[in-house]
Amino acid sequence: MSALTAGGFVLPKSFLFGNPVDAMELLNEGMDVGMKKQLSDAALTAARAKGASYADVRIGRYLNQFVSTREKRVQGIANTESFGVGIRVIANGCWGFAASNNVTKENIAKTAERAVAVAKANSKIQANTVQLAPQKGYGEVAWKSPIEKNAFEVPVKDKVDLLMTVNSAAMAGGANFVNSAILAVNEQKYFASTDGSYIDQDVHRLFPTFTVTKIDKASGKFETRKSLSSPVGMGYEYLTPLPNTKVQGIVTRYKDRYDILEDVKNATADVDQKLKAKTVEPGKYDLVLDPSHLWLTIHESVAHPTELDRVLGYEANYAGTSFLTLDKWQSKNFKFGSDIVNIHADKLQKGSLGAVGYDDEGVKTKEWEIIKDGILVNYQAIRDQAHIIGLKESQGCCYAQTWADVQFQRMPNVSLVPGKAKLSVDDMIKNVEKGIYIIGDGSFSIDQQRYNFQFGGQTFYEIKNGKIAGMLKDVAYQANTREFWNSCVAIADESDYRLGGAFNDGKGQPAQSNAVSHGSSTTRFNGVNVINTARKI
Template identity: 65%
Template sequence: MDRRKFLKLAGVGAGGIMLPVYGVPVSAAQLAGNGMDVGQKKVLADVVLNTARKAGASYTDVRIGRYLNQYVLTREKNVENIVNTESFGAGIRVIANGTWGFAATNDLTPDGIARAARQAVAVARANAKYQSEPVQLAPVKGVGEVSWQTPIQKNAIQVPISEKVDYLMEVNNSALNAGASFVNSALYLVNEQKYFASSDGSYIDQDVHRLWAPMQVTAVDKKSGAFKTRDGLSTPVGLGYEYLDGREEDKLHGQTTLYKDSYDMVEDAQLAAEQAKAKLSAKSIEPGKYDLVLEPLHLRLTIHESVGHPLELDRVLGYEANFAGTSFATLDKWRSGKFKYGSDKVNFFADRTQPGSLGAVGYDDEGVKAKRWDLVKDGVLVNYQATRDQVHMIDQKESHGCSYADSWSSVQFQRMPNVSLAPGKEKYSVKDMIRDVEKGIYILGRGSYSIDQQRYNFQFGGQLFYEIKNGEIVGQVEDVAYQSNTQEFWNSCSAICDESDYRLGGTFFDGKGQPSQVSAVSHGCATTRFDKINVINTKRKIS
């Protein structure tokens, strides 16, 4: 199965996005079955390493991957689709003559994988004719044979399909009984079984799990024909099915307890229907300057677009200019050591070790151990996100562990880690924050957005909007979007709630690169206030 052969499904919410699903259709039973034994993977990996070395490679890594997807989509009383796919193969990357070469194969026999290794070296030699300077890899010490698994309580793919369908039907009925006219709900389950080996001496076996439970609820005014929607307020997570069933097993004491990071989709469906109906009669916002109180599931998208992407080093260097833009956060700003990305309260950090996050792994796709590092400290730009062959460009000697490929057939490259805003250090709740606002808007959930190619000028909407006057919420409003630029916006940050309000939000399908790849990433923050931001009315007037 090559990467050009894949399915696409219409998504739920977020504008009906198209979701790529790589692999061949399999049964649910096959999906839940065991893959290749780790010992067999090591034998094949050694074939690659030895073959590439003999062919002239100075460095080699191989990723043997089994990528599993299960999507369950429903609408009202019906199941729209159930998709199970499996993709299995190996990607081989080498350096020969100072230049990268890559080849991939799904022929996982010793002969097949050896042919791919020789092909990767041949590609590198051909590329070397056009290389201006040799690849410089930051050193990574081999870790030997190690393994890592997402710390899940319940493997979502192994939960019976009937149980998942029954759950989504309960979700839909909850919305319909609360007055919704239409409702879509879905489960997206991903399991990446990845084995990485390199000539540095690493043999790393990882089992990565992710889950997303989106929905969209619509309320229609039958008299006028007007309608409003409210998407679910869940977030994609690096967790198992316990995120939805709300229970975890205490193996030490033999008890079952409430899981702290659970999401009640049934309850949210009821609230979504009620709030979508309320939107129909909510007053339209008056444009002007407002203090914005932004909750985490909303602010995570603003972080993603205005902080996560512009601090990707390849974007800063112009490698993404042809497709997804560049970055305003250029090297001269970082080298000055004085560039004010935000106010003194703003501290951004990258972290691929956060439990429950989409970007959590033990090691990246170059065998670099996951870690945490600062990007913006006390408002000042201090670092970027970089891979082994990039860090020398910013005078650093250790990779940040930001390499990722969405498939065994894709070459790994720099991808965003979890990028988060640190919570405030002093005790400060959402109620405290609202009480301190005279004229403002409280915004919840992700909405539409737009940002320029340098990740500087932007506009963001949301799911729910509440007007604040003299320290109190006075009612729901509609047709809200705010406009700013990245530096002005983050320098207007005046308050951040404490750690008790800190939550992760995320995206399952963050696109980048040519050919395009998708990755999953989370962003954490607490509710945050921004002063005197320009708010516009998005309502279209018909003349």
Template identity: 65%
Template sequence: MERRTFLNIGGMALGSMMLPVAGRVIAAEELVKPVDNKLRKALADTAMTAATQAGASYCDVRIGRYLNQFITTRDMTVQNVVNTESAGVGIRVVAGGAYGFAATNDMTPDSVANAARQAVAIAKANARLQSEPVRLAPVKGVGEVSWATPIKKDWRLVPIKEKADMLLAANKAGMDGGANFMQSMLFQVNQQKYFASTDGSYIDQDIHRLWLPLSATAVDRGTGKFRTRQGLSAPVGMGYEYLDAKPHNKIKAAGGVATLYNGAYDVVEDARAAGMHAKQKLTAKSVEPGKYDLVLSPEHMWLTIHESVGHPTELDRVLGYEANYAGTSFATLDKWQSKNFKYGSPIVNIEADKVRQGSLGAVGYDDEGVKTKSWDVIKDGVLVSYQATRDQAHVLGLEESQGCSFADSWSSVQFQRMPNISLKAGTKKLTPDEMIKDVKKGIYIVGAGSFSIDQQRYNFQFGGQLFYEIKDGKIAGMLEDVAYQSNTQEFWNACSAICDQSDWRMDGSFFDGKGQPSQVSMVSHGSSTSRFNGINVINTARKIG
């Protein structure tokens, strides 16, 4: 999906069902049309030859075919079904110690060669202004290899009617459960990415991702008050099998207040519960502000991890390259260099990866042809690393890239993007119900909501979907108007307990924006239910002053 489409429907965009289209609108049958690898290799060789003859010391070529299918519904009506295709070639070079980039959707040898020469001309122009040359960490060419998202059921082969019927059944279940209005969408993405470089790599990747967001809204007709509960599905790097929910994939939240999902998703059941919860929110008790111990589910934790750990450990943000648009980071290099900066309590261990099966970030190779892997970012509470690409590796003294390069389209230049960033499970046996037994005054939060965080990713405020009061070790009832405030270091140092691996699961962002021009990536964040002691909670419905 190209960035304009993502940005226009991002942030759940459920208030507007007019889905914009990027790329070429195609028939559903064209989604399964194969691509000739011999043609792609020939085009890549043409580009690399033209670039090196024009003076490039390095060249990489990305030939992409990006396929999408979007289905949107409201109540008992299908509002839109769109299939799109975007295809073209992006060429990045280094010449005179500087980068140059050009792209074309005319995939003929002459056009590709011209784009390569244009990229070199841009690099040479950039070199006149560049203070120091690009330093690329070495990458050994892998020859001709391929990688594909492990899927059991290809969404492209599932009839649209079957998908639409599923969404409408979910909407009906939500209204039967108590919602006055229901909205649901199905986003399905297939990225066919071919990468070649003068390092000697020809990498073919077939990547699948999907997400089914829904929204249930209940209205008090007498007062005009309304409340909404979003769905609890996670966006995934899987096939359509994610929507073939089985009983063993379902997890009960602490106190049985909600059904959660791991590895598969029952949209009808979640929609029915969403309608019920939205209606319950209308009469839920408003929270009393104060200090609480927070018990946070993975369906909530992913966003807090994303904003307070994922973004501040992006190395380009740390170095100030994102200051004009997305801000900087409090996690500056001096903190990492000290080797003792206490990002969190000793039980906080956060890992980056691009390899976990089922995650949004899982690929075989990044968009610089680097084999993906996993590494520690925070170990025993201490900041130990960041997220780096080939041209950033030397800043950290690394001999190789961490594989964090990504572009959202063949027409976009690749740059540093967030890998999966996840909180490791606790090492001692502990369930969410057992965790709650030790809480005297607390709040249990399920699902992600609105948030606010400063430009250094330090001071923040987070909401959620479902809030339950904890009194003397028991769930005491639903709360509303809850948001918690803290700063990143204070919050993570307040982490006092993490449930074990049996509770660990992923959620994530389908619309992570960054860069100028803005690009959008998809990233997962895993955790187990976690406890944070003495966090300040405010009432969002009360006026200040």
């Protein structure tokens, strides 16, 4: 699911898709928006002429930069650009799709005709016709990520220097190994459809990260700690820490901005503690989960199983279908979680990975409830799914990883709503007799219906009689989704709310990846089963 592995860094698929370019070429403005409109009109006209009842065009320019280092050397610098057009149509009641990197009026018309031919071929074997939710045209509109500093305008040398400083700080603190990287993405997407929309969007994302490793020479054992950064829908300003962007407590946590140098120093000290930490005793514990950890549990146990295509069995790649079948939603009283659990989907939240003005089928984005007061009330649906659950319009969560891929339902930001009462992390810990405070995401496992799961983390602090009693290791917790969310007893307020997320979440066949954030405040779950991952059964 993630773009990162524990031992190093792996480029997301979208990086590998593009052609290598010089870093300065990433600053070129690209094709004029007026020309994009002319090309789109050529495609729409050709599709109609061949019998399409609906057509949409996506002209996309995808820019990526990846700077990776290890200890005292640069491992790699990749700058890529991809430019092309994807055309989707409905003809004879069926979908057809075609794409090309030859973006001229003549070829774009031929590509549209090929998409219609695909749709007509599909209609010979497909029993049910597409039911597309109505969508008004918006005319000519634009949206841009509200960034303060374009990451591509920052010289590669400055990024390398920052990462080398990060590595030096880790090595000075006794680290044996350290990897660090900065990933930057810019999606320049133009959408047009027969509904009458011409939408120009400029989307930016950034992910700074590192992993620190120390080895105990006496025992030969090692421990690691990843960064507590979050991939974000922001510019390079994310790496400019501000005084009010830190949440102080047992550990320093980062809200909206990120201090990578402070975090790597803390990480290096944390690894020392992890090497000396006592191993956890299996049993039932109250868990206090930081947003840097809880985002992944939300992603796997809430966001994926509420994707409507998984619910219907249309999608089973990347960990299967869903236990949240339609009958549970239709009952109107399926108790997914405790009364304080409210989970919203949205594509609007500033700074989030999923934030855009319009999705990839021209639907204006919004926010909606998935879990309300613990009850399952909705799913995630796009235009050709909306009618299945009685919606009159799409929820605006359609996405394709590049111009060459057909767009389909992808999760929006799915987040746990903060608690209403003023409640700090310290307030939650002081009421716990036997518990564990977990920071950062780690390894995980979940079954084919997104029901039974196991999650690890980065650092674990034992709670005894309302106080932190030291660090633990070899911790993972097990539960099923419904049992876990019904054990939720406290959620910190808005002041503690933070985003985590995945830069490279996989779905589909052929596989696609998308970037998505999940927000929460620190949350407490009572009586969760904890295992020792180092002990043999």
